[in-house]
Amino acid sequence: MSGDPRPVGEDDLHGLIDGRLEPERQALVEAWLAGNPARAAEVSTDRGLRERLRARLAPIAEEAIPARLRVANIRSRHLYPGARWFPMAAAAVLCLALGGAGGWVGHAMHGVPAAVAEAPATQDAVAAFRTFVVEAVHPVEVRADEKPHLVTWLSKRLGHAVAAPDLSAQGFRLMGGRLLPAGTEPAAMLMYDDDRGTRLTLYSRVGDGDGRTLFRFAREGDIAAFSWVDGGMSYVVTGRTDEARLLTVAQAVDAHVRGLAPDRQQP
């Protein structure tokens, strides 16, 4: 007792019930309770309650994990939250609601709140897509056969390494790219197409923040777009294609960018 002069308080009683006290403190609290039968009775009830609650809920945790909740199955469905409006809307509400709360949400989940912020880059990317994807004669400014020059030039103008990933595994070839105005800053747009002439664009520009966000899905008519921010750049993949295929492209670009980011090397 002499080692710990702090008086026994409410927190100690919870600590005792939940088994969170150091042995020395626990002995002290138990000794105190011996002289306080009313509180001792409450603690006893609380302990019983804790055990009943645990016992009542234990069977759920002992069940096998249902197939639909297996990580491999969830992953294979491509159901990233960004691809579904509902959870994202929910997250937006939550961010508003918890805006003042800070703490854990702001820190540990920093990717989540940022993902639901409005993404003007997406609007610009979709507008650029509409303008240039129908262009038969000059869809790009610099063609893919000058890829090293294209990448160097765009990277230099943006002041940041521009990614021109190989998307052949997804069935797309690089056609080339161009520089676009984006407010006071430049943006880079690369265009790809597949064997059937389906075109998609990868739009990138320097964005604010060094964080990383989720993929955010947006649709405007028959045009679909995935956008995200990573390492100080905003990326938007846009195309007239189904969501699942576009997502594989976004994932491939993301993987490429993340391989590129640490040393800022030119591809």
Next chain:
Amino acid sequence: MDDIASLIEPQIPALRRYAVALLRDREAADDLVQDTLERALSAWSGRRRDGDLRAWLFTIERNLFLAAVRRRGRRGADLGAEALEQVPDPSADPGAALGARDVLSGLDTLPEEQRSVLLLVAVEDLSYAEAAQVLGVPLGTVMSRLSRARTRMRGFLETGRTGLLRRVK
């Protein structure tokens, strides 16, 4: 990738247990867990490496739950904060609560913030600090909510009056 699965899957039983205790509906609970896992997978690279994985998953799960509650509140009549405090109570049955004294019925009489503290601490074995992270509140708030939750549960278990009072009010 398998690495992620091997880290996340051991947490799924606890995520289901917490979801069932919150929602009291097995289907809805698994929907919530599924949403939680999807969110966790896509936010995986953004999570804090030194943070506790379990606490992070519970944070996502509870935030999704709260968002769903708010959405439901907004869709219906203007229910306000009092509704949020009581929702969800889909299986509200004062008679059953008085008769069987199911400890889960007692849980239903608690406001969500007290219910979550009690579940995370007493059932899921989160430390008080981890519970504070999940709930996004200071440690002192966790302790005072825990205290109110236990007082209320004692009242319910001893007399059932907690549930009655809430309904009469």
